[in-house]
Amino acid sequence: xxxxxxxxxxxxxxxxxxxxxxxxxxxxxxxxxxxxxxxxxxxxxxxxxxxxxxxxxxxxxxxxxxxxxxxxxxxxxxxxxxxxxxxxxxxxxxxxxxxxxxxxxxxxxxxxxxxxxxxxxxxxxxxxxxxxxxxxxxxxxxxxxxxxxxxxxxxxxxxxxxxxxxxxxxxxxxxxxxxxxxxxxxxxxxxxxxxxxxxxxxxxxxxxxxxxxxxxxxxxxxxxxxxxxxxxxxxxxxxxxxxxxxxxxxxxxxxxxxxxxxxxxxxxxxxxxxxxxxxxxxxxxxxxxxxxxxxxxxxxxxxxxxxxxxxxxxxxxxxxxxxxxxxxxxxxxxxxxxxxxxxxxxxxxxxxxxxxxxxxxxxxxxxxxxxxxxxxxxxxxxxxxxxxxxxxxxxxxxxxxxxxxxxxxxxxxxxxxxxxxxxxxxxxxxxxxxxxxxxxxxxxxxxxxxxxxxxxxxxxxxxxxxxxxxxxxxxxxxxx
Numbered sequence: 044x045x046x047x048x049x050x051x052x053x054x055x056x057x058x059x060x061x062x063x064x065x066x067x068x069x070x071x072x073x074x075x076x077x078x079x080x081x082x083x084x085x086x087x088x089x090x091x092x093x094x095x096x097x098x099x100x101x102x103x104x105x106x107x108x109x110x111x112x113x114x115x116x117x118x119x120x121x122x123x124x125x126x127x128x129x130x131x132x133x134x135x136x137x138x139x140x141x142x143x144x145x146x147x148x149x150x151x152x153x154x155x156x157x158x159x160x161x162x163x164x165x166x167x168x169x170x171x172x173x174x175x176x177x178x179x180x181x182x183x184x185x186x187x188x189x190x191x192x193x194x195x196x197x198x199x200x201x202x203x204x205x206x207x208x209x210x211x212x213x214x215x216x217x218x219x220x221x222x223x224x225x226x227x228x229x230x231x232x233x234x235x236x237x238x239x240x241x242x243x244x245x246x247x248x249x250x251x252x253x254x255x256x257x258x259x260x261x262x263x264x265x266x267x268x269x270x271x272x273x274x275x276x277x278x279x280x281x282x283x284x285x286x287x288x289x290x291x292x293x294x295x296x297x298x299x300x301x302x303x304x305x306x307x308x309x310x311x312x313x314x315x316x317x318x319x320x321x322x323x324x325x326x327x328x329x330x331x332x333x334x335x336x337x338x339x340x341x342x343x344x345x346x347x348x349x350x351x352x353x354x355x356x357x358x359x360x361x362x363x364x365x366x367x368x369x370x371x372x373x374x375x376x377x378x379x380x381x382x383x384x385x386x387x388x389x390x391x392x393x394x395x396x397x398x399x400x401x402x403x404x405x406x407x408x409x410x411x412x413x414x415x416x417x418x419x420x421x422x423x424x425x426x427x428x429x430x431x432x433x434x435x436x437x438x439x440x441x442x443x444x445x446x447x448x449x450x451x452x453x454x455x456x457x458x459x460x461x462x463x464x465x466x467x468x469x470x471x472x473x474x475x476x477x478x479x480x481x482x483x484x485x486x487x488x489x490x491x492x493x494x495x496x497x498x499x500x501x502x503x504x505x506x507x508x509x510x511x512x513x514x515x516x517x518x519x520x521x522x523x
Contacts, residue, residue, distance in 0.1 A: 048118045049459045050107070050240070051259075051452035052100065054125030054168060055252070056145070056274040059099040061107040062452035063118070066465060068476030070447060071114075074106025082142065087149025087367070090142035096125070096168055097175050101237045108239030120245045120463050122455030123176070123227065125168040127251040128189050130155065135163040137174045146275075147311070152367045154190055154211040163216070169248075170218045176238070177228025177246050184220040185250025185296035195285045195303075198222055198296065222300045223250045224462030247459040250298045252451055253277045253306065258298035259454030260419045260445060261477040263470055268408075268415040270400050270434070271450075272424030276313030278404045279306050280415065291406035298454055299469045307407035310399055311364040314424045316374070319363065320392060324385055344429045347390040352436065352489040353496050354387045355380065359395035360504060371516035375508060393430050394493075397437040398501045404438075419443045421450040428483075436489035437497065446478040453477060 046065060053060040056078070063072035076099040082090045108115055128146035133139060140161045144150055155165055164170075170182030184198050192201040192210045200217055207213060221227060227246045235242040249255040253271060257279045262269045269279045285303050286294045297304045312319075321328065321339050332342035356378040365372035376391065408415055418440055424430050425448045435442040447453050457472045466472040 045117050046114075047465070048111075048114065049456040049465075050118060050121040050244075051455035051459070052121060052123045052125070052172075053252075053449060053451040053455065054096060054100065054172065055451070056126055059096070059103045060449060060452055061100070061103040062447075062449070062456070063107055063111050064453070064456045064476070066460065066475065068447065068453060068456070068478060072107045072111035074103040074108075074110065076100075076102040076106070081145055081147075089145040089148040091145055092142060094139060096143060096172065100172060100175075104238035104240060115239070115241055118241060118244060119465070120247055120459040121176075121230070121240065122247045122249055122457070122459035122462075123169060123172060123183075124249040124252055124255045124451050124455040125172055125186070127167065127186050127253065129168045130190075131166050131168060131171040132159065132162045133164040133166060133171065133174075134161050137164070137171075137178075137180065139171075143168065143171070147364065149367055151190060154209070157211070164218065165212055165216050166218045173218075173227045173246060176230055176234045176240075178231050179228035180218045181227045182218040182220055183223060183225075183227070183248035183250055185223055185248075185254060185298065186252075187220070188251050188295050192217075195294070195296065198301065221248050223248050223255075223296075223298045223458050224300060226462065245459075245463065247455075247462045249455045249458045250296050253279065254295055254304045255298045255454035255458065256421060256451045257281070257304055257454070258457055258469070258473070259447075259450030259452065259477065260421045261443075261473050261479075262304075262419060263473050265413065266416050268404055268418040268440075270404070270418055270420045272314050272396075272420060272422035272430070274312065274315050276310040276396060276400060276422075276424075277306055278309060278400055278407065279304050280404075280408065280411070280413070281305070282411070289410065291403070291410045298458055305407060305411060307403040309403065310361045310396060311366070313361065313396060314422065316361055316363050316392060316396075317389075317424070320389060328385070340427065343386075343389045344427045346386045347393070348429055350386050350390040352394075352433075352492045354391040354394060355383065357383050357387050357391040358398075358496075358501060358504070359388075359391045360508070361392075361395050361399055370520075371509070371513040373512055373515075375504075377504070377508075390429075390433075393427075393433050394437070395501075396424075397430075397433045398493075398497050400434075401437045401497065402502060415440070417441045417443060419445070421445060421448045423448070431483040432486070432489075435483040435485045437493045439485050439490045439494070441485075442483040444480050444483070446480045448480075450477075
């Protein structure tokens with residue numbers, strides 16, 4: 044029997060990645076296309092220009108398929124994952140009625156407003172890409188998180204007219220929905236010509252991007268935690284019931300049908316802040332990195348390793364993008380001394396990320412009444428050994444890093460593998476397809492420093508700075 048392969052599509056906020064896996068989870072082909080800069084306007088408008096999500100998918104797919112070559116006929120299915128909490132408005136023929144509204148846009152936090160007569164359908168990025176790939180008006184139910192009339196018990200659209208009215212979305216404007224692992228449709232001749240995917244391949248549903256990342260990271264055990272270091276940094280644990288009246292977390296649909304993921308509060312523009320800082324430093328860092336033959340990130344990580352734990356009192360608060368209900372919040376660095384240079388600033392950003400996620404995970408697990416004994420960390424930030432060690436020291440837990448750290452594509456492939464019957468269960472698929480690369484263990488002396496700084500200082504900063512930030516905001520924005 045010839046070897047079989049599965050494609051995992053990972054549509055993110057900054058790029059689209061197409062990864063081809065064998066059935067043991069090894070990467071055998073991949074392509075990546077960065078998204079164009081988003082259109083930003085007043086009043087919190089954040090939109091993807093043109094048809095960027097589809098165009099980037101086509102380009103990344105062509106790269107992967109060209110690299111993969113003649114073996115493409117041995118591909119048995121495609122798992123589709125894309126960014127959640129966006130809003131896509133379509134005409135009757137399935138084409139865009141206006142640019143895709145990104146999850147950072149203020150409008151997605153409120154019910155849909157019927158202000159464009161051309162709009163026939165309102166769907167997610169997954170629904171739109173499903174239509175472009177298969178011609179079907181179908182979507183996975185799990186990617187509808189936020190302002191959508193979802194029945195979390197039946198995994199279908201709510202039939203309650205009051206709920207439909209609340210979200211201002213009548214049934215006729217919504218796509219048909221399926222569960223993770225179900226077939227959304229089959230690759231059309233037109234989509235095959237644009238992507239290179241073989242015509243007729245089944246397209247398999249996943250769920251929201253963060254939940255499919257959790258699955259691809261191997262988040263199966265209820266005593267494991269998961270942190271995704273992406274543009275939005277999230278944390279997650281798993282369970283079997285949809286919570287009600289949660290305070291420090293919320294429930295979402297897992298990528299395993301009829302199970303749930305519990306997501307703690309995260310960091311908006313999380314790892315984006317690292318990129319922002321790197322760009323702020325400018326050409327000097329690029330020159331030094333090029334001289335040593337390493338990337339800018341590798342250079343910064345190597346330099347910051349020489350800074351002691353705690354960055355000698357320099358702390359970073361990661362509010363570079365405020366929540367809509369807290370518009371006064373701002374990012375901060377506090378505690379400068381004359382000897383603090385770019386190395387201290389960089390390490391303090393990494394420590395601020397770790398402090399914030401440690402506190403968010405602790406708040407979530409305490410409310411759930413559970414303890415975790417490990418944390419799996421994925422995403423681009425997990426490439427940094429320094430970041431992984433800081434996480435181990437701040438969490439005081441073993442921190443796992445997988446061979447494939449872009450776990451959304453792995454999760455999409457796992458959904459496809461189980462949905463196609465290649466593996467009998469998600470437990471079996473994870474055991475076969477997710478491989479641990481290394482484990483970082485806490486350094487005791489660093490644990491003590493971080494615990495004292497976090498509990499004695501960092502956790503209380505907002506109580507002092509929020510009133511000042513709010514006063515500043517009110518002075519500068521009296522109309523709001």
